[in-house]
Amino acid sequence: MRIWALFFACLYFNTYGQRYTSTWYNIDNGLPQSSAKAIVKDKYGFIWISTENGLVRYDGSSFITFNNFKVNNLHFGEFIGDPALDSITVLNNFQENKVIIKNRLPKVTQLHSTDKIAFTRGNEFVHRVANNILACNFYNDIHYFIKLKNSTYSFGKKNLIIYKDAKGSETRITIPFSYKDLNTVFVFNDVLYINDLKNRKTYSIDRGKVSVNAKPSLFNDPNTKVYWQQITNQTFIINNSNIYLVEGKGNELMLKFLVKYDEIGSHSYCSMYYGKEFNRLYLGTLNNGLNVLRLSDFYVAKKEADFSNNVYYASLPFSKSTIIAEDGTEFGKNGIVKRFPFGDNDNYLMMYDKEENILIRKRNSVIRFYKNSGYKKKDSTFIRQGFESFLKSGNLFGASFSNFSESELHIYRNTISSKPDFVFDFKSFVNTFLQYNENEILVGNSDGLYSAVLGSNTIKPIFKNIHVKSIIRTKDNLIWIMTNKSGFYLFKNGKLIKMPNDRNNYLQSAHYILEDRKGFYWISSNNGLFKVPKKQLLDHAENKKTPVFYYRFTKKDGFLTNEFNGSSQPNAYALENGDFVFPSMDGFVFFNPDEVKTYYPDKCKIYIERVKIGNGEFQYFHDTLDLQNTYKTADIFIDIPYYSNLDNLYLEAKISGKENSGWEPVTTGKELKYTINNLDPGEYTLNVRMVVSPDGKYEEKSIKFTIEPFFYQTILFRVAVSVIILIIIMVIVQLTTNFLRIRNKALKQIVHNKNSELKETSLNLEVVKSDLRKETEYQKKLVETISHDITTPIRFIAMLSQKLYESDDLELQKKYFDSIYKSSEQLYQFTLNLKEYTELYKAENIFEEVEYPVNRILEIKKKLFCEIAKERGTTIINANEKKIYSYVNESILTAIIHNILDNAVKNTFDGNIVLDIKENERKSTITIADTGAGISAEQIAIYMNLFKNPKLETPSFKGKGLGLHMVVHLVKKIHAEISFRQNDPKGTLVEITLNKN
Template identity: 30%
Template sequence: MLGNTLGYIDPKGVYWECTERGITQSNELLGKLPKERSYFWNASNDQVFIISTVEIYQLEKSRSGSLKIQKLYHGSKLDPSNLSSFYYDEANSILFAGSATDGLGKFEVKRFKTYKPDVLLSTRSQVFYSVNELEPNTVLTAAGYLIKNGKMEKKYNFTRDRSKLIIDKEKNVWVTGYTSIFCFTSKSNYSEKIKVLHTDDDCSALFYDSNNDAFFAAVDDRYNSTSSLFIKTKEYGFKFEEIAKIPAKVNQIRSLNSESLLLCTASGLFKYFKATKKIVKFESTKNLAVRNAVIINENEIWFFSYGKGFRLLKDNKIFKFPLDDNQSLLTAHTVVPDKLGNFWIPTNKGLFRVKRIDLLNYANGHTKKVNYFLFKKDSGFYSNEFNGGGFPNSLITQDGNIWLPSLNGIVCFNPEQLQPKSYAENIYVEEAIVDDQTIDIRNNPMLPRNFERVVIKIVAPYYGIRENLVLEAKLFDGENSNWTRIDESGKIAYTKLAPGKHKLVVRKRIASENDYKYLTLDFCVKQAYYDTALFKVLMVLVVLSLLFGIYVVRIFYVNKRNELLELKIAEKTSKLQDIITTLRETTNRLNAQTTGNRKIIQYITHDLKSPLRFMAMLSRDLIEDPNKNQEQLSESFLAIYQSSNQMYGFVENLLDYSKLNLSQLEKRERTWVYDIVISKINLFRPIAMNQKTKIFNQIPSDFTINGNPVLLRIIVHNLLDNALKYSAGKTIIFSASEHETHKVIAVIDTGVGMNTETLEYYKSLSRDFNNRTDTVGTGLGLKIVIELMVVLGARIEFNSSSNGTVVSIVFDK
């Protein structure tokens, strides 16, 4: 029964249908059916199978009504009489066969096809190293085998060295012969053999740059320490010319761009510039023996180091990738990209598929894991060991098929027909063993307290290659947050779990390399009353209440004590601060008054020197000239009288000043400058007359300042005294001026003036008197004046030349 139609296949392979119109002959079956065959009809699934002793076919009708036959199995001998049921899982390409005596069998439909010689000419006939496309969808091997229209046959005899095969634009075939390179011309149907290069050493690499129609070859020395790089272009005909020396054995040559080549060597990757013949080494690869490289673009170069896996050169950085569980990727030969975004990686232990974007995400740090999918002999090829030492060691033909040479034939497959299979997605928890006691954790998820070890057994149906089954578990208990791989036994164990609830999550990789099916198992470890959350909450509340009560009592006691202490401290502090303030003010005032008294006494004592000196001078004149006339004697005695009277006045002023306190010293009042100047001129007039010095007071009589009269008298006295010393026979003038912000009293003499050093000294002293230490010594009069300027809050200015000196006292209004 096929569909809703009853059918019959006669011995000649003709299909007959029985319909309402009667019995009619239908299409003749495509292909030849085995002579000895039997039929099985799976009525529940509407599937018809044809069984022979070594093959199983499925017969089906397409939507258009035409018949289609598909071979599902070809292998060891079958006994059709012992097979009782069949079912074909088309989604996963799995044929199930049931037997009354042997149980259930599984046959996976092969999606890989392996080509190998029907007749083995030698023990190496089934070993292949390189493949290339001679015509569209026609594959040629270096051993001379041609694969076309699904058939493989020996066509050509090239060389015994079958590792390298190049086809140029004119369809000429170039192969290596260990120490030589040969060209087999297409025009001679590859019977003409031309030796184009012969050396004493092995030819380790051969490459054809189709963009420039140029050949490159590398010949290594017998010690594999250096290689010679050769080139052949149309200009050279069939001859190669040496162009460079490479400091390592060259394993493969690749075109990086139109201007440079990439050299895979035993000492890393090198870059060769065609125009300049310059060689640059990729220093980050210097410790790697690079066997092969695949260039996706100039910034994405995948390279392979035999026994050390594969790496990516990107942005001048090297990225190394994690291996599979069995570390089979250590012997990765190459990567073959397909149109679906996958990389196919042949190794010595099978063929891997991985998404290119997963590898790039790992390199960029976006993920910490890479999922690989493995294909082995069970998938349809005869050997798990692929060969990667030849060139080309992989091929993508125009129909999208990928070809890989192996130790036992050439494997061919179409990536689009190898989409991830949807194996059974279900995950089951079979049982749990707690300290050697088996429990049904699914229906009774309560585990006893204080157990030592629990083993949970997980069952996940899977019909594919065991290495592709990724079964992982994670226990969310706040301690273990990583996925743990479950081994083939399906068991995962935990020891001494804490009382309370736990969540076990198990995941199984399905279909795509990054798709998972999840199972969650919630279970609980029995708790004692003191392990329950309610008990813990109550205990926490009790402890918190006790602590809070103690805290409140303690705070109340501390606050009361602190209040009393604060009152006492505040009271004593207030008294102490008053005492300290009073003492500080008293000390400051006493210091200021003492300092002021000492200085003023110093100043007035200095004033006494002038009359004393004058009296001494007159006394000396009287002693030296006792015969003076009466008039001269009268003048001398008058001068002595005036000087004595002046000294009396100074002593009287000194006594009066000594009675002044600090507040009186700091007192400021309206002071008539004219009167003070007149009194001082009268005081010094005898001295001036004696040395023929003229003194003029040009200060207006109503000119006043806000100052201290006592201190102003001392200042005028000292300025006039100093002017008289250096103005004998000259003129001294007192003047005053008023400005918008200040008033000025000036003492002008026409004496000898100050020298530059003295002038600069007094200017510097007036600017920074308080910080100077050189204020004692000669010239005390002006220093006294400068110091009194500080007391009065005024400033003094000096101007001097050879024609005299001007001293200005400036008072702010």
């Protein structure tokens, strides 16, 4: 009874309820068909919806329909099973097929008889009750039962309930109920509850033991509707449009008020599910789709009368839980509390003076509403023309004036009066000021932030080119500068530090900041209300690289508009009861910052297992994704069960592998996906991370994917090509080596031959060099001998010519003439020999092309020297009678014979000279023998030695005659042989041997 007393004590607590926003989903925006017959959440966080056209998985932003089963009947019913065991099953109509949802995917599985929820037993129809929908019908001709984990409750006729435990033992329970009362049946934590609406009683049966509570409650109220779903263990009590959720431990029941939903009876609702993690209520209908109620902790207070103006800028805290607007309306979070007769005033400025009277601007005047009259009495003070605003900061009051080109700021130590204590002139419009310290103020203008010193005209610009709307000192004594379209700044150490914008740049026009007790700032803007850890902003002020994660609240969270209002004066307040209040373009937004939840994804629930390649169908993979080389684009889907505003889902991805990328944000739209394109074949890793807590902690998930290469990009192909190229290179190298080896061998042979030739040539060159040297020496010595031999005859002729000139004797003159003649003749012959010798010495051909008779030379020379020999008493005899032929150069041989014969004639007096020639098969021998004075044995040795030793230096010709030396040289030139010996009885015998070959 104490348990029930506690239950009923809490039952009607806080019946004002939560606000909500409603979003419908049907065939037009996500569902395959406009029915949502059953709703359940699996262990992975995804919500499953049973429809008449398949099963639907919902992750908070997108729906995935599964209706490609190989079955003919896609009309599915209620869910049964156990989500905690990753086993959710559902049957289609007529129980033809069974689908099991496991590992986030449904598939058709084998249907057993025990899986059926309706069957026959004998002649009796039996039906299992696994849920109790809002409009459920129970028939007397059907036997119903509820199956628990280890027991079963069967409902018979005549008030009989049979409890059967796990061992099969039965307990028969009799209580007054009818099949109509089964509409109020539900099971909570294996305890069966039956409500008797007629007698206002509630029965609870725990393992066969019955307890009864006879006190009226919402459970047994005739206006109550019960929705119970066994698989989710959730029971909803619906009474007068108020929806409650049954909670408790064991059999201790409590009702948690969820929402007052006046439209609960307007649609054919048949399924319900409450997502506690994200504070969402899901309502499924038979024909209108799915309705998602986002339960809100925000309250909007506004005037409900027609044509009411609910645009508010200025207000003042009025009580512990209320505020008052410029029109005298006092608002609490549940709406209007009271009205004061303030009349029509400007709605931008309100302020308390030192006596807590309320000051409101009305054009160029200030209206004062007196506190001691309950703000009913008022007076008005005209300030002056151009009066724009009045302000208050610390213990200073201020007023601004403008003539549309310049403005003045008047500062008062007391209330606004006719005479200011300090006046400051500006060329821009003054919006606000803040007392920085005792003698210094910060002034926010339309063109920047200034510092002004009281008692001095010193005005120092701090930051230019920003439009300052308000200057706020939070309770932690930090100063924040709010601007129009330039974001907000922290004023620290005389400088402004820019705070980062949110990712949509909505904080470019931030209005006001309030700090809660948990270290968070709440910032209103032109597009939403933001919550951010103060520590993140201060860390960013120290290090610009520190990220800041804003949490954004929008209309989806319970506002009537996303646009909040700002003012030069404080217009957002932390009330004494702990509530915050911000003015908006449609009423005041009240909330308790300690009760408003922020929703982050579960760090363990991020799944990367779906891909769509090009325009193809979804494909599922596990851990590793293989992409064909023909892919163009691949959308890798990131499945995160997140049922709150996607603006607060911070998701980033990057690729590492053959190509790398930095972290880049994933666009949070209807589908979360990362697109891969233009990647080279190879192995990659896709890393995805998301923020899972207000302090910016990341949770990271990665998968590997491989882009298969074309055949010519595979390692095998590359290895094969490399091997082939290597073989080709080896073959080329081998062929080249063989070719080079052969060529090298040939070159070596050529080099060898050339070396031999060069050696031979070198030797020949040495011989030629020696010969040339000798020839040169020979010619040099020849010139010397010629000079000597010519000088003597010429001197002799000159001497005879002088004697001839001096003598007058004719006989003597005749004798002299004869001597001159003979000497000239001799000299002439000498010069002829010299010319012939010079030409022979230069000759290169030592053999004739046609042979000639040698006898002819002997005969010619005999005739040449015959007269000379006669004058000397000598006879020349040609003893040869047979013609003998030779190929030796005729001119050279003629010169040799001429010189030998000439010497013989010169040295023979009164004697004989015999010319002869003989031959055999190999040689021809020419003999010239005289009976003259002859040559000595010493001279013979010299000439023979000169002939036999070609390297022997040619001795000087001087004093030894020219003929024989020339003869020796010419004989060697024609490769003949010569010999000298004494003739018997006297004279000289010379033999010249010519080779026939």
